[in-house]
Amino acid sequence: MIRIEDLHVEIGDREVLRDINLHIGEGETHVLMGPNGSGKTTLIRTIMGFADYHVTEGAIVYRGRDITNLPIHERARYGIGLMFQRPPTIAGLKLGKMLVATSGNRPEEVAEYAAAMNMAEFLERDINAGFSGGEIKRSEVLQLMIQQPDFVMLDEPESGVDLENISLIGSAIAKLLEKDRHIVSRHKSGLIITHTGYILDYIEADAGHMMCDGEIRCHGNAREMLQLIKAKGYRECIECKKI
Amino acid sequence: MQKDIEELESLSVEDRKRLAISGLELDSLNRCGSFFQIDQEIVHMSCEYEGIEVLTLEGALAKHEWLEQYYWKLVQKDKDEYTRFVADQKHPKGYVVIAKKGSKNILPLQTCLFLAHESIQHVHNIIIAEEGAELHLITGCASSASTEHGAHYGVTEFYVGKNARISTTMIHTWGENIEVYPRSAAKIEENGTFLSNYVAMSPVKNVQMYPVAELVGEHAVARFNSVVVAMPGSCLDLGSRTILSANNTSAELISRAITRGGTVIARAHILGEVEDTRGHIECKGLILEDGIIHAVPEIEGWVTGTELSHEAxxxxxxxxxxxxxxxxxxxxxxxxxxxxxxxxxxxIEGLPEMLQKQIDAAIDAAESGF
Structure with missing residues (x-):
């Protein structure tokens, strides 16, 4: 689905990602872990194509196509989606209007999906204005349900979410990733940033990657890696230079 | 009347479109009545609803002696050169609308002031909502696509009676070399509500207005909303002032301004004269291309019990x-x-849905220009 090759990224004149290599196959969900400031969000924002992230070396190849220099909206139209951790508030723009604008020719689905995400009464509210943590995540998932991306990146989907909401959000994300389908007929892929791993109660991950200092330090089983981090913290990872 | 309607229908397709985006329906569907003035000629006047009387200003002054108490009582004749010009007219034009006591009509009355050939169009309007009446007005002011130069001077006096409600929605579609000087004022009695909405999305040379609302009865409410875009060469000097002179009165002045190269001066002033009064000003401006947005929100309190705020x-x-x-x-x-x-x-809180849609449509019509 997506292949990242020897990727180096700068913000301003500071190198923030170094020599990133990552391959996520069709139907696979991977987990990205690492301490704060290690470059996880930078990586997914680079994949999405945000302007402040300059790729100096390497390539991002999506479904066989080099998308390294494509504008954001073209990546989105090819099927890449991002659940923001802290999306901006847009004064005046109603969530419902945004969903209709991004729904292509399927505005009728807006009400249906909004109801499924308990967001019906938010359609007339300004996007993210005064939303609680859980409401922001529900709004993000709702936007992705309308967008129907094939490759979904989720930036800390469980942060700031209470127990009641995490089940709703976790189940909805599982559906976005076609976890309800048999592995053979599952085509959607995902990359999830998580600190707590709570989201893995709803979504089975196929692999985990540990980031430190702008590098991916190791790969492995996501649950095992999270258990290690829970037991020992990130210190061993920071000290460990093994790739 | 047939002749009058034909005169409207003789307008060019483009001019009819300009009237339509100014919120006017030439077939008068969804309107309780209509008043159309082209230059200085009143070409159409009708009202289907018996609770509302629509008259020409001259006709109204002849018919109702008591109207003298409302004529030039809120706007001063010698306020400036524009009011003096209107006051000096031997045959003043414009309309008088009287919503009779207790009459309620959600369908708006539409009034059209269309500048076709004259160098200066002048009007003097008086709008009265008697006790308990509810009146909604939509005023489309436009110039012909073929009118290159001209000016519009308009005096309007609004009287909102006890427990009455007036909403007035004005949509402007002028031309690049047209100058516009509305001079309006409103007086709101006990428990009355005055909503004033203004939309201007087209190029214009100069618009300058600063309506004043005086809230003289307890629990009176005034809300002003304006949505404007200044194109290159346009200068929109807009604002409103509200005087809270009775207890438990409140006001909200909201403006949204965009410049694409022109100038917007967004003024607002709320004066809290007495206790238990509230007012809020919100001026937001978006500079899309180098131009000027100058927000001047003023709040002035005279007593301890007035709560005034602004954000710009x-x-x-x-x-x-x-x-x-x-x-x-x-x-x-x-x-x-x-x-x-x-x-x-x-x-806009309290505005009938149809008028809200009309405002939305006027903004949508200009949207393609962004």
């Missing part, structure tokens, strides 16, 4: 907002237009 912001669209929408598949232009449309989206 002028800036550009944040890049992260555009990128957010682009990540959902909109290209940069679509994302920008979507954000601008949201910025201009003002939902």
């Amino acid at each position: 912001a002028v800036g550009k669209i944040a890049h992260e907002e555009i990128e957010y929408l682009m990540s959902r598949g909109l290209d940069e232009d679509e994302a920008t237009a979507t954000i601008i449309r949201g910025f201009l989206d003002v939902k």
Whole structure:
């Protein structure tokens, strides 16, 4: 689905990602872990194509196509989606209007999906204005349900979410990733940033990657890696230079 | 009357379109009545609803002696050269609308002031909602596509009686070399509500207005909303003043201004004269291309029990907002237009849905220009 090759990224004149290599196959969900400031969000924002992230070396190849220099909206139209951790508030723009604008020719689905995400009464509210943590995540998932991306990146989907909401959000994300389908007929892929791993109660991950200092330090089983981090913290990872 | 309607229908297709985007329906569907003045000629006047009387100003002054108590009582004749010009007319034009005591009509009355050939169009309007009456007005002011130069001077006096309600929605569609000087004022009695909405999305040379609302009865409410775009060469000096001179009165003055190269001066002033009064001003400006947005929100309190606040912001669209929408598949232009449309989206409390839709449509019609 997506292949990242020897990727180096700068913000301003500071190198923030170094020599990133990552391959996520069709139907696979991977987990990205690492301490704060290690470059996880930078990586997914680079994949999405945000302007402040300059790729100096390497390539991002999506479904066989080099998308390294494509504008954001073209990546989105090819099927890449991002659940923001802290999306901006847009004064005046109603969530419902945004969903209709991004729904292509399927505005009728807006009400249906909004109801499924308990967001019906938010359609007339300004996007993210005064939303609680859980409401922001529900709004993000709702936007992705309308967008129907094939490759979904989720930036800390469980942060700031209470127990009641995490089940709703976790189940909805599982559906976005076609976890309800048999592995053979599952085509959607995902990359999830998580600190707590709570989201893995709803979504089975196929692999985990540990980031430190702008590098991916190791790969492995996501649950095992999270258990290690829970037991020992990130210190061993920071000290460990093994790739 | 047949002749009158034919005269309206003889307008060019383009001019009819300009009237339509100014909120007017030439077939008068969904309107309780209509008043059309082209230059200085009143070409059509009708009202289907018996609770509302629509008259020409001259006709009304002849018919109702008591109207003298309302004529030039809120706007001063010698306020400036424009009011003096209107006051000096031997045959003043314009309309008088009287919503009779207790009459309620949700369908708006439409009034049209159309500048076709004259160098100066002048009107003097008086709008009265008697006790308990509810009146909604939509006023489309436009100039012909073929009118190159001209000016519009308009005096309007609003009287909102006890427990009465007036909403007035004015949509301007002028031309690049037209100058416009409305001079309006409103007096709101006990428990009365006055809503004033203004939309201007087309180029104009100069608009200058500063209506004043005096809240003289307890629990009176005034709300002013304006949504404007200044194109290159346009100067929009707009504002409103509200005087809270009775207990438990409140006011809200909201403006959304965009410049694409022109100048907007967004003025607002709330004066809290007595206890238990509240007022809020919100001026937001978006500079899309180098131009001027000058927000001048003023709040002035005279006593301890008045609560007044304002917020003003002028800036550009944040890049992260555009990128957010682009990540959902909109290209940069679509994302920008979507954000601008949201910025201009003002939902007006207490306004009938039909008028809100009319305002939305006027903004949507200009949207393609972004």
